[in-house]
Amino acid sequence: MEAPGTAGVMAMHGEIPQGCDVLVIGGGPAGSSVAALLAKDGIDVVLLEKARHPRPQVGESLIPHFWKYADQTGASGLIEQAGFIEKAGGISAWNGKIHRIAFAEFGFTRPALHVERDVFDQLLLNHAENQGAKIHQQVAVNRVDFGGSRPRVHYLDKRGGNACEGSIVCRYVIDASGASALLAGQFKSRKLIDSRMRFLSLWGYYENARFIASDGASHPAADIGKVKPVTFVTSFEDGWIWHIALRRLTSVGLVINTDRTRGMNRSERERFFLETCRRTPHLDRLLEPAEYQDNSFCERPDYSYYSTRLCGENFYCIGDAASFVDPIYSHGVLNAFYNASMTALAVNESLKDPSRSARHAQLCENRMRQFYGFSRSLALGEFGGDGVDAQLVQHFMRSVPKVELELMLAASFMSERSENFHRLIREAGLDRGSSPARTHFMERLEL
Ligand SMILES: Cc1cc2nc3c(=O)[nH]c(=O)nc-3n(C[C@H](O)[C@H](O)[C@H](O)COP(=O)(O)OP(=O)(O)OC[C@H]3O[C@@H](n4cnc5c(N)ncnc54)[C@H](O)[C@@H]3O)c2cc1C
Structure with missing residues (x-):
């Protein structure tokens, strides 16, 4: 050395x-x-x-695929013992349409989680x-x-x-x-990526918020741990919002275009966050009994890179x-x-x-770019721009275990962000047999 x-x-x-x-x-x-x-x-x-x-740290929702990596590092037992909240699936209210997916229908044997990231x-x-x-x-x-x-x-x-x-x-x-x-x-x-798809996030924590279960009914905070929550996502005119029920608190955050808060100072952004939460359909009901945690406001500027x-x-x-x-x-x-x-x-x-x-190093970089492109095609409608190689992504799609691809395919019908993902799946011939059948349309939520 x-x-x-x-x-x-x-x-x-x-x-x-x-x-x-x-x-x-x-x-x-x-x-x-x-x-x-x-x-x-x-x-x-x-x-x-x-x-x-x-x-x-923000980022409390984990999808069930993560266990295979925890097994590799040997951390699975510790994660199991920590007693994090097991989640049942996801529900989205996107531009007036409500969709639901339940992990149990995909054959995962281990749960998805809501975790306090500091822990x-x-x-x-x-x-x-x-x-x-x-x-x-x-x-x-x-x-x-x-x-x-x-x-x-x-x-x-x-x-x-x-x-x-x-x-x-x-x-x-x-x-x-x-x-x-x-x-x-x-x-x-x-x-940084194309300005139309550049976002920032504003979030905070509430105590005593209601949460939604996989049947679309809401429950009081006291039921957490007895009834499995879903991660709830709703669009609103400026972007989308998450609601993630944790053991004591609920994480709620907005994702919006970077232009939306231009010129606002920090306290104006916090006010914008709170007002948006208060007036967004469904979320307003869930937060009705909740107390916002003072000093819990956080933000992450322009982060799509x-x-x-x-x-x-x-x-x-x-x-x-x-x-x-x-x-x-x-x-x-x-x-x-x-x-x-x-x-x-x-x-x-x-x-x-x-x-x-x-x-x-080159092989590793290719693998990392495949995964990045895969995530980006799911989350950002403007796929195909700089930094992403469609063939690499399709190669990755072919190598993903079927159950994981099916979950992602079902999830991709929950927003209107994934048209390029659908196109890539179609062109790769991977859409046969894995339809959106496991994405259930719901008339309404019982909140
Ligand atoms: C608004 C928002 C919501 C999200 N929601 C989710 C979600 O629901 N589910 C999900 O899976 N992901 C989510 N994410 C993403 C997730 O939080 C990150 O992808 C994840 O934390 C990345 O892990 P990491 O180890 O790369 O980085 P980090 O978790 O950020 O860890 C980096 C570490 O490096 C340390 N560090 C930084 N600079 C230095 C330095 N110079 N020297 C030494 N140490 C340094 C930091 O202190 C930190 O501990 C979300 C992200 C955001 C912004």
């Missing part, structure tokens, strides 16, 4: 080594999973996380540590220097009150820094650090897990035979 020039930093919470095989930036689902997978195989992994877990993400991070990854929280990576024979990762260690700088040399660096997209920023490879450079001989960008698509189909955490799984494989093989590093 190259002799490091900067001494490792001794801090209250343990010494950050001067070198390692793999350095992971960020301890969200992507970073924790790739760290767990590599550490499990005996690889020397260091993960630097700028926050201190549990830290708040879920901490669990994954602890799991990575238990697999042998060296985790250092409150350490923020500033930049990665690719000038030498190996990447040198520069960080600011904020533990113990005093901020001090340091650096660590590694063979592979994996950027899992989420929306910060550290390497994409450094490479200037981050691209992708990076044109994902994997190279000694770097990988995964999860939200690689791309982000509108969250309507709950693909974010799944994408993070998928990217982590592909990257662990590529890095593992590259460590065994470094002469093939470039080849593994």
Whole structure:
């Protein structure tokens, strides 16, 4: 290993080594999973996380496909024990039409979940540590220097009150820094997508909100845990809204075009959020008995982006650090897990035979682009624009397990966002036999 020039930093919470095989930036689902997978195989992994877990995070709805990745990392047992809310399916009220899907009809043997992300993400991070990854929280990576024979990762260690700088040399660096997209920023490879499909999100949390079950009837908050909720999604004139019932609180958020709140300050945006929730049909009923949690308002600005450079001989960008698509189909955490799984494989093989590093990086990048294109075709009507290759996506569609494709196909009838997904499915000859039959049309909701 190259002799490091900067001494490792001794801090209250343990010494950050001067070198390692793999350095992971960020301890969200992507970073924790790739760290767990590599550490499990005996690889020397260091993960630097700028926050201190549990830290708040949005994205509470998980579709059932995620279990196969949790099985790979070995985290499934811990997730099962955590007692998250099992959800029954989804209901959407989109431009006046109500649709419902129930996971039980697809033959999934394990549940979809509504998770408190602070709890879920901490669990994954602890799991990575238990697999042998060296985790250092409150350490923020500033930049990665690719000038030498190996990447040198520069960080600011904020533990113990005093901020001090340091650096660590590694063979592979994996950027899992989420929306910060550290390497994409450094490479200037981050691209925003077409302005018509560029969104921001405003959300907050309510206590005591009613929730909807899969039969379309609503229940009081006290029934959560006894009756399975669905994720409820409704369109409104400016975008769409989610309602996700958690154990104590309900997460409610708007997704709207970035132009919609231009010129508003933060308190005006919060007011816009609250007023929209109050006057949106169905949601107004669910929130009637609820109390909004003061100081729970959050926002994520303009977030539909992708990076044109994902994997190279000694770097990988995964999860939200690689791309982000509108969250309507709950693909974010799944994408993070998928990217982590592909990257662990590529890095593992590259460590065994470094002469093939470039080849593994290229294969991994192709896989990640397939998944990104798949998610994007589902969620964004304007498919086929920059950054997406239709043939790669169709290749991916053919390789997806039938039950997963059928669920996505059924889900794609719940909004009016998926016409390109339908076209790709048709052109790939995958529509036969998997009709929208499992998307049920409903006359009305009993709220
Ligand atoms: C409004 C909204 C709603 C969503 N809803 C859903 C949903 O219902 N279901 C779903 O599956 N997905 C959803 N998502 C997406 C989901 O939240 C993300 O895709 C997921 O969190 C990505 O995981 P990640 O590990 O890539 O990034 P993150 O979870 O963001 O983790 C990145 C980590 O990196 C750390 N970090 C950042 N910069 C640095 C640095 N410089 N140095 C060290 N550490 C750093 C951060 O502190 C963070 O802990 C939603 C997203 C948004 C914006």
